[in-house]
Amino acid sequence: MEIIIKLSQFLLSLSLLIILHELGHFIPAKLFKTRVEKFYLFFDVKFSLFKKKIGDTVYGIGWLPLGGYVKIAGMIDESMDTDQMKQEPQPWEFRSKPAWQRLIIMLGGVTVNFVLAFVIYIGMAYVYGDSYLKNDDLKDGISVTNPVLQKAGLQTGDKIVSVDGHIIERFNDLPEALLVGVGKDVVLERNGVQQTITLPADLIGQVVDENSKSLVSLRIPFVIAGFAEGSANEGKLQPKDVVLSVNGEPLRYYDQVEVAMSKYKGQTVPMEVLRDEKKTVVDVTVDKDGKLGVFNGLVGMQDMERMGYYTLSHDKYSFLESIPVGLEKGKDKVVGYWKQLKLMVSPETGAYKGVGGFKAIFDIFPQFWSWELFWSITAILSIMLGVMNLLPIPALDGGHVMFLLYEMISGRKPSDKFMENAQMVGFFILIGLLLFANGNDIYKAILGK
Structure with missing residues (x-):
């Protein structure tokens, strides 16, 4: 279907x-x-x-x-x-x-x-207005799992300030800004200190070669979704548990839990989780590879907003207000596509590797109906x-x-x-x-x- x-x-x-x-x-x-x-x-x-x-x-x-x-x-x-x-x-x-x-x-x-x-x-x-995350509201920075960006110098927890001199006001605009900013300077804040890195000129080509699905994403909580076969923690942890701390160390994000587990390989440690809106402590077993034998669940934006991780901004417009808003967005999209086209015809960027035909267009559409x-x-x-x-x-x-x-x-x-x-x-x-x-x-x- x-x-x-x-x-x-x-x-x-x-x-x-x-x-x-x-x-x-x-x-x-x-x-x-x-x-x-x-x-x-x-x-x-x-x-x-x-x-x-x-x-x-x-x-x-x-x-x-x-x-x-x-x-x-x-x-x-x-x-x-x-x-x-x-x-x-x-x-x-x-x-x-x-x-x-x-x-x-x-x-x-x-x-x-x-x-x-x-x-x-x-x-x-x-009709829909605008729903977006203000970049300034990402107090703990972004998640960077893309190996190409990691190689370029970006890390999880970085707060992106600007790309090629353009201030990033909305997180939603960041992926496109990074793509069209190849060979440009990225100003970021890390541990309270601003620094500058330069994106490689062939960033897009490297991303295509790595088959990377995303550039950057939001940091998400560690939510238990299920258990691997034979997991020692099945029965101790429950689906929908949200990890809050390990061995007394507060852990807010999935990436922090992963790092913490590597310190307790082969040990049993106390873990605090949020279960049915109540905090519960359970003793979990960490295997020799630093894993819990669980699957992390995807968390919707509404759930993360309810849990206090992020606050979505919502702008509603009257019909007259929507005209300049729509025109500005259309202009930005036209300018952005021209920039992408310039990258595609520049062999040094490797952007031509990402050029797709009818299948690529077909794949853009979701498997559910959304007007x-x-x-x-x-x-x-x-x-x-x-x-x-x-x-x-x-x-x-x-x-x-x-x-x-x-x-x-x-x-x-x-x-x-x-x-x-x-x-x-x-x-x-x-x-x-x-x-x-x-x-x-x-x-x-x-x-x-």
């Missing part, structure tokens, strides 16, 4: 983004009386799942869910319909329209992508689609815009033959990028990453 929920979210988000992007081309084309011959969700290689002609346009659904398209008369696009281009230009064709109209038609898709993302962020601010997560993921995917389509690669909207700007500035229109060749080059570039991204997915799957 989980896979169906995941797949449903993936296809719904993808379909929504494709249809709205193509409408961004379709609507201005119609406004400028340009004939649109086809409007398709997904690609109809050889055959369509559905198609119906209304007026001059065939509307359909293809079987290959790798995107969608509108076929505009008199335009050299992925259809490579060169026969049409050999005929005399007709007034309803794209090539017969003034350059400024063609520019608006080509920019329509990415414009819709960015507008959609900003609208989603505004709507989310209004809040769905809209959040759809918004960032819309930004990614908009940014990628703006790249000056022939066959992408950005490539067409590049040639149109050249025409408007120079007054000379590239020949149809040149555009055909450019489109073919762009097509092979896109195929190469598609193979690389999805090849990365396959490679990671083979290695179990």
Whole structure:
């Protein structure tokens, strides 16, 4: 059932983004009386799942869910319909329209992508508000289990002050700040003293190689979830017990308990736990490896807030207040993705190793239905689609815009033959990028990453 929920979210988000992007081309084309011959969700290689002609346009659904398209008369696009281009230009064709109209038609898709993302962020601010942890409230610092960050000099208990000169105000923003801060300085506070470390330029590449699932996380309490087979502490400890101290030493976090256990290998020591809201002392047996033979349970944010570990901040907005909040968040996401894209094209960062295809996008969606997560993921995917389509690669909207700007500035229109060749080059570039991204997915799957 989980896979169906995941797949449903993936296809719904993808379909929504494709249809709205193509409408961004379709609507201005119609406004400028340009004939649109086809409007398709997904690609109809050889055959369509559905198609119906209304007026001059065939509307359909293809079987290959790798995107969608509108076929505009008199335009050299992925259809490579060169026969049409050999005929005399007709007034309803794209090539017969003034350059400024063609520019608006080509920019329509990415414009819709960015507008959609900003609208989603505004709507989310209004409906859900903001829930976050203030970085200043993490009095005991963060948990660092990522070997790459540990090698770089970060430790559990560090309080991150700034990354690349930018003050970290919310813990939620820290992982992204570390990723885009490769090769930059991180100011941290350790044992009351500020110090600076420099992140390695190939941080992202190292993280991908290590198959590290997270960069940093919150320090959590040690909560008993279950027992390993043959555990000497089954019956002494109980599920949901929260470890408070060992041998009289107060221990607030899971990482502290792990360190403490290593000091009592092969011994029996008193452990204070919180059980049913009451403090209880039990004698536990520590094995020769410094383990208790128990599994630590995941603790939800609400439980940790109730137990006094963290305090979530909640901001609610009126509709008018949500507009600047949503616009600011959208702007930050666009800027952040541009920075990530720059890292991906810089070989020294190793960020290209993390590039993924459709499986990577599919994996982003959760196995449970959450409208809040769905809209959040759809918004960032819309930004990614908009940014990628703006790249000056022939066959992408950005490539067409590049040639149109050249025409408007120079007054000379590239020949149809040149555009055909450019489109073919762009097509092979896109195929190469598609193979690389999805090849990365396959490679990671083979290695179990």
